[in-house]
Amino acid sequence: MLSNLKPQDPDKILALMGEFKADTRQGKIDLGVGVYKDPTGHTPIMRAVKEAERRLLETETSKSYTVLAGEPAYRDAMAKMILGDLYDASRIASLATVGGTGALRQGFELARMGSPEMRVFYSDPTWPNHTSILKWMGVEAISYRYFDSATRGVNFEGMKEDLAKAKKGDVVLLHGCCHNPTGANLTVEQWHEVAEIIAKTGATPMIDLAYQGFGDGLEEDAQGTRIIVSRIPEVLIAASCSKNFGIYRERSGILLALTDDAKARDLTQGAMAFLNRQTFSFPPDHGARIVSTILGDEGLTADWKAELEEVRNGMLAIRAQLAGELRELSGSNRFDFIETHRGMFSRLGATPEQVELIKRDFAIYLVGDSRLNIAGLNTDSVPILARAIIDAGI
Template identity: 40%
Template sequence: MFETLKAAPADAILGLIAEHRNDPRPEKIDLGVGVFRTAEGETPVLDVVKLAEQRLVDTQASKAYIGTAGDPDFNAAMQELTFADSVDADRLVTIQAPGGSGSLRVAASLILRARPNAKVWVSDPTWANHIPLLGGAGLELATHPYYDAKKHVIKVDEMLDTLSKVDKGDIVLLHACCHNPSGVDPSEDEWRAIADVIVERDLVPFVDMAYQGFARSLTDDAFIVRHLAARVPEMIVSNSCSKNFGLYRDRVGSLSVLAPDQASRDIVNSQMNNVVRTIYSVPPDHGAVVVAMILGDPDLKAAWRVELAEMRGRLREMREMLHDALKTKAPEHDFSHLVRAVGMFCFLGISEEQVNRLKKEYGVYMVGSSRINTAGITAHNVNYLADSIAATL
């Protein structure tokens, strides 16, 4: 039977990682990969995660199956982190999921069960995996304008105009913060205007929050989630703990649904758990218990917030450093969008041909759209990076 198959298309980012790995030039720089890195170029386990893991090793009594919804303490803690007191908890349900991707996949099946003909509107551009992940699950996707690649701003008016014309009842996928790939988030006023259209058109917001705490603060980054929760009858929120807890490979995230009332919440809950049973049966436990321990212990939570602020600060600092270096080395070009962006990603704003030259001539790796992961910049490589960029402009 396998003779019917053709090789699947190569994943652009995985291909880039391999090319970078095989590049013998010592000065090479990887700005493609999707993980946080320290000034030493490492992606270490957070200290607070190590502490919680040690406690877990010392106290865990069983590795028997957990239920389809995962760890109740984790779910309660993630719900609190996401919604705070923005809405009556009787209308909310949260389940554990295998990373943000697993959460998005369960949400896709839930949408298909509830409203199979609805379109899901995603930003142009959006995270490269949103389209295959949600589309592959069977959802029909459409795009709304988002990023102006020339001016490096959000096309808010065009976005609002498109959303104001979509069919009532359609779904809108929003990035809560640190929009991937552009790094440009709506201001609070812009978010309010987006929420107005969602309410007017009776759209269902589906918020992907993969970077809570990476843009401004845990609270500020959840602004649109909490603002919408207070205004809409129904909403879906996917969380990932890959970035903000550094638990990438442990696969931990959550899926929350806001329903109009407790009775419909209970029905949604039963459907979500039924979906889980038909895909992966039960979620992985380790990372979720670690997160539950951290969020449930005031000292560990305080220590986590410090480490999170350090990661956020490093990303901001590296963008500023690159911006300052480019100001000196390429003064005729405006790179101010680098410091207006937040989180891990933003577009450098160069052509695909220039991206290829950077790779070939200087060993500087980024995806073809010129999206860069600022965590790949260090005080040590920033001058070489800015020189290379200036030379290719």
């Protein structure tokens, strides 16, 4: 049986990680993997996380299973953080998942249970695992125009035309903020237009909210999601705690489903618990308890928000420095889009050949589509990257 298995295409980002590790050159720079790093190249544990873990160590009395849907305190705290004043328990079904990826997978499975013939509309480009999961599930996936390679901004007219083709029973997958891989985001006004279009089609929006707090701020980054929720009766939200709490390896995610009424909520909650049971039974709990401990304590919440702001502002400073270096070297403002993008990523618009040249000649590793991780840079490496970009003819 096992000898009949077919070789699988390697994940390009994971393959790039392996190539970087094997490179023996001094001063090599990893801008590929999507993990936050501080100026020393280290992914730190946040202060509030350390304190929450200390408290858990002292007070936790059991390692028995939690409930199938995950600990209620975690699910409620995350729902309130994401939805703000729109939080309404009578509308919300929720599910603790194995990271944000698990939330996406369970969200797609939930949607297919309710609409077996669904199609999923996704942005072009999008995070590659979106389309990989949908392909494995056998779900029809249709791209909508999103990124304008010429302006490095959003092709909003194209996006609107393509989203209008969705219909009731379909899912429209949206990036809540900090678009991956481009860094180009919708404006508040554009979010309102997108909500209106989706409402007219009758499709169900599903929002991937992996980077709340990494863009314009914790509240600001939830604004697009809240606009959709305020306008459309059924919404799916897949969120991750990996980035904003820095607990990547704890695999803490959540799926929220906003429903029409309490009856639909109860049906959805039951279906969600069923999906967890069929997939991995009980969700991991340590990371979830870290999050609920932080969000349930005013002092820890304040410290966490302060450190999250330090992280966000640090990335904005790197963006400004890189745009400034490139402005000086190129004698033009054609790279100013880097400063206006938000989150960990920007897409340079380079060819695969130019990306390969930068890797070969400068030991700088980007994803093949020219996505770079801003958080992989520091004040010393920015000038090196800027020179490489210019010398590569980008």
